[in-house]
Amino acid sequence: MNYFPDEVLEHVFDFVASHRDRNAVSLVCRLWHRVERLSRQRVFVGNCYALSPEILIARFPGLKSLTLKGKPHFADFNLVPHDWGGYVQPWIEALSNSRIGLEELRLKRMVVSDESLELLSRSLANFKSLVLVSCEGFTTVGLAAIAANCRFLRELDLQENEIDDHSGHWLSCFPDSCTSLISLNFACLKGEINLAALERLVARSPNLRSLRLNRAVPLETLQNILMRAPQLVDLGTGSYIHDPDSETYNKLKHTILKCKSIRNLSGFLEVAPRCLPAIYPICLNLTSLNLSYAAGIHGSELVKLIRRCAKLQRLWILDCIGDKGLEVVASTCKELQELRVFPSDVLGVGHAAVTENGLVAISAGCPKLHSLLYFCQQMTNAALIVVAKNCPNFIRFRLCILEPTKPDPVTMQPLDDGFGAIVQSCKHLRRLSLSGLLTDRVFLYIGMYAEQLEMLSVAFAGDSDKGMLYVLNGCKKLRKLEIRDCPYGDKALLTDVGKYETMRSLWMSSCEVTLGGCKTLAKEMPRLNVEIINEHDQMEIGSEEQRVEKMYLYRTLVGPRKDAPEFVWTL
Amino acid sequence: MAFDKELNLEATELRLGLPGTKESEKQPTIAIKSNKRALPNFNEESCGSKENSNASHLIQKRDQEIASPAKAQVVGWPPVRSYRKNCLQLKKMEAEAAGMYVKVSMDGAPYLRKIDLKVYKGYPELLKALEEMFKFSAGEYSEREGYNGSEFVPTYEDKDGDWMLVGDVPWDMFLCSCKRLRIMKGSEAKGLGCAV
Numbered sequence: 001m002n003y004f005p006d007e008v009l010e011h012v013f014d015f016v017a018s019h020r021d022r023n024a025v026s027l028v029c030r031l032w033h034r035v036e037r038l039s040r041q042r043v044f045v046g047n048c049y050a051l052s053p054e055i056l057i058a059r060f061p062g063l064k065s066l067t068l069k070g071k072p073h074f075a076d077f078n079l080v081p082h083d084w085g086g087y088v089q090p091w092i093e094a095l096s097n098s099r100i101g102l103e104e105l106r107l108k109r110m111v112v113s114d115e116s117l118e119l120l121s122r123s124l125a126n127f128k129s130l131v132l133v134s135c136e137g138f139t140t141v142g143l144a145a146i147a148a149n150c151r152f153l154r155e156l157d158l159q160e161n162e163i164d165d166h167s168g169h170w171l172s173c174f175p176d177s178c179t180s181l182i183s184l185n186f187a188c189l190k191g192e193i194n195l196a197a198l199e200r201l202v203a204r205s206p207n208l209r210s211l212r213l214n215r216a217v218p219l220e221t222l223q224n225i226l227m228r229a230p231q232l233v234d235l236g237t238g239s240y241i242h243d244p245d246s247e248t249y250n251k252l253k254h255t256i257l258k259c260k261s262i263r264n265l266s267g268f269l270e271v272a273p274r275c276l277p278a279i280y281p282i283c284l285n286l287t288s289l290n291l292s293y294a295a296g297i298h299g300s301e302l303v304k305l306i307r308r309c310a311k312l313q314r315l316w317i318l319d320c321i322g323d324k325g326l327e328v329v330a331s332t333c334k335e336l337q338e339l340r341v342f343p344s345d346v347l348g349v350g351h352a353a354v355t356e357n358g359l360v361a362i363s364a365g366c367p368k369l370h371s372l373l374y375f376c377q378q379m380t381n382a383a384l385i386v387v388a389k390n391c392p393n394f395i396r397f398r399l400c401i402l403e404p405t406k407p408d409p410v411t412m413q414p415l416d417d418g419f420g421a422i423v424q425s426c427k428h429l430r431r432l433s434l435s436g437l438l439t440d441r442v443f444l445y446i447g448m449y450a451e452q453l454e455m456l457s458v459a460f461a462g463d464s465d466k467g468m469l470y471v472l473n474g475c476k477k478l479r480k481l482e483i484r485d486c487p488y489g490d491k492a493l494l495t496d497v498g499k500y501e502t503m504r505s506l507w508m509s510s511c512e513v514t515l516g517g518c519k520t521l522a523k524e525m526p527r528l529n530v531e532i533i534n535e536h537d538q539m540e541i542g543s544e545e546q547r548v549e550k551m552y553l554y555r556t557l558v559g560p561r562k563d564a565p566e567f568v569w570t571l
Numbered sequence: 572m573a574f575d576k577e578l579n580l581e582a583t584e585l586r587l588g589l590p591g592t593k594e595s596e597k598q599p600t601i602a603i604k605s606n607k608r609a610l611p612n613f614n615e616e617s618c619g620s621k622e623n624s625n626a627s628h629l630i631q632k633r634d635q636e637i638a639s640p641a642k643a644q645v646v647g648w649p650p651v652r653s654y655r656k657n658c659l660q661l662k663k664m665e666a667e668a669a670g671m672y673v674k675v676s677m678d679g680a681p682y683l684r685k686i687d688l689k690v691y692k693g694y695p696e697l698l699k700a701l702e703e704m705f706k707f708s709a710g711e712y713s714e715r716e717g718y719n720g721s722e723f724v725p726t727y728e729d730k731d732g733d734w735m736l737v738g739d740v741p742w743d744m745f746l747c748s749c750k751r752l753r754i755m756k757g758s759e760a761k762g763l764g765c766a767v
Contacts, residue, residue: 074647076650076652076653077646077647077648077650077651077652077653078646078647078653079646079647134652134654160652160654160655161654162653162654188654269658273730274730292655293655293658293659295659295662295663296662298743298744298747299743299744299747299748300729300730300731300744300747300748301730301747320743322741322743322744342651342655343649343651344659345663375649375651400649400650402649404645404648433650457650459648459650484647
């Protein structure tokens with residue numbers, strides 16, 4: 001291997017695309033490490049506190065694309081207090097002071113300020129792509145800076161962020177010379193939009209492939225936009241309401257016929273079901289359909305729509321589709337790979353929306369299914385066993401029975417056997433979320449069979465420390481473990497402390513771990529940050545036996561973080 | 572204190588609820604927590620045996636007992652992103668505010684009425700309300716035979732413009748597809764499976 005010049009190695013490494021493979025390549029020998037790092041363009045950082053911007057910049061001088069994740073996953077469900085951390089500002093400052101020509105930045109669960117966006121837009125001349133998922137802290141002022149200053153912007157993708165809307169003028173900040181847009185998604189913006197500016201922007205963006213509008217964009221504007229951009233591949237409608245007898249609607253029907261490239265459809269944030277027939281012609285070619293925000297489409301309208309989508313590979317819907325609706329999906333969408341069924345009534349355990357029957361039907365009709373997120377009223381072991389048999393290819397299986405600790409309603413048993421069947425049958429399972437009544441036994445199964453499992457989410461489950469230990473001992477590839485409201489204590493936490501250095505992070509809330517236990521762990525493992533979240537000043541520094549309400553630990557190269565707020569103690 | 576009792580401050584206390592009733596204490600998150608703690612320690616061997624089913628029976632019973640006082644809202648459950656939760660709640664509030672008024676006509680009646688379907692929780696309530704409003708009796712509903720033993724039959728026009736028998740589809744589906752109601756005279760309703 002020493003006889004090959006670096007350029008040859010680099011050329012070979014060009015074909016090694018995935019982050020993991022490249023990481024593996026860099027471990028072979030010093031030479032490979034050097035060649036790899038100098039040629040690496042895309043880097044993924046799963047926990048922004050695992051390293052510092054300086055380390056990143058020093059190692060990868062050729063960095064073009066950076067993905068950063070901030071807050072722990074359970075922050076999505078309000079379990080992490082505001083101001084916990086996850087700021088992107090230090091990263092942008094460091095990048096702007098370096099010679100790195102960053103072109104793409106993808107952030108998830110991070111705090112992004114308008115300052116950060118402005119700094120980014122002014123200091124990175126070649127910046128092309130900004131993707132923000134579940135972030136917060138910025139307003140349309142920051143967006144205006146991006147629009148105005150990033151001369152080669154190709155992608156601005158805002159997914160489910162909490163954005164303060166100050167005005168719709170940010171869209172007008174795209175200069176007339178900006179014609180490079182390929183993807184624009186502002187569906188999560190709550191405020192008004194300058195419609196004329198939007199239409200002009202679309203008109204001068206011949207490469208536009210993906211456009212997702214917000215609620216403020218009416219059907220008339222959609223019509224005008226589709227006229228100018230029939231080449232769209234991905235469309236998210238805004239407000240889809242009109243009088244079906246109107247001229248505008250008629251025009252829309254004809255315009256849509258020209259949009260032969262649309263493969264992804266989403267939106268319908270507001271919808272008049274009688275206007276849905278206009279989109280029927282594109283249904284046949286759809287591979288991805290997201291109606292999870294379309295609360296206005298249900299019952300027979302929803303079913304009629306789905307019956308036309310025979311090529312769907314990905315479907316996101318609300319549970320008002322019902323078991324019967326899922327049977328229609330099962331008989332129509334034979335290519336289905338990913339299904340997400342969200343609860344339409346998030347406040348409670350209301351009337352039966354979907355049950356185990358819907359899932360069984362799907363598993364029988366859609367053999368290619370590999371990713372599932374399913375919120376349901378109930379589940380049975382028998383159903384899970386059938387699903388496991390029908391679909392051995394699950395990579396992601398996330399089941400959420402709305403009522404915590406609910407058993408199998410037919411047998412009144414825990415769901416250990418059902419989930420056990422899933423992990424035993426699905427040998428490629430990488431992500432699993434459990435719910436319902438569960439004992440230690442399900443964790444025994446998981447430890448035994450879930451060999452590829454990387455991420456496990458557990459709530460209100462198990463009886464003793466054994467449960468957690470089965471998982472820590474058995475799942476060799478485990479990277480992320482998040483647990484809430486389970487009876488796991490210090491024994492489970494401390495039995496195999498070395499394990500945590502092989503993982504990205506561990507979250508435990510409302511469990512039985514004590515301050516003393518966490519302190520012991522922190523002492524034994526200096527390369528972990530063991531953070532305690534002490535909300536409402538519950539904890540006193542003295543007593544070791546007091547229970548810790550929220551603990552988050554992660555491996556890191558850079559020790560305790562300096563931006564931790566008062567209520568976060570790094571032990 | 573005796574002084575307070577004489578004044579009977581309780582009687583003048585401003586409170587929600589009918590006079591004479593005492594409001595029970597609300598048990599929020601704590602209810603679920605105690606539930607979890609009480610789970611017996613299962614042994615692998617005993618799983619699947621009688622003990623197990625008894626224990627889970629107890630758990631179920633405890634569930635019901637504890638859950639009934641108030642619908643306990645557990646923080647962060649169900650695990651839905653706050654962004655999505657906020658969007659759906661907003662829509663729900665908008666929809667609830669709007670109400671769902673449909674016209675109701677009855678064969679032979681000189682003018683129509685309007686009712687808000689959202690007000691009713693299911694078919695029995697709706698039928699009772701219609702019966703009271705128009706002074707008729709709908710009879711017994713069965714899936715096979717429709718409405719038995721009545722001169723009048725409740726029907727509705729759905730989104731496709733077809734006239735359907737009230738009661739065939741799940742309530743939620745009915746709410747979404749019902750555009751107007753019509754109480755048909757039995758003789759006309761023969762085609763809808765009414766046995767008169």
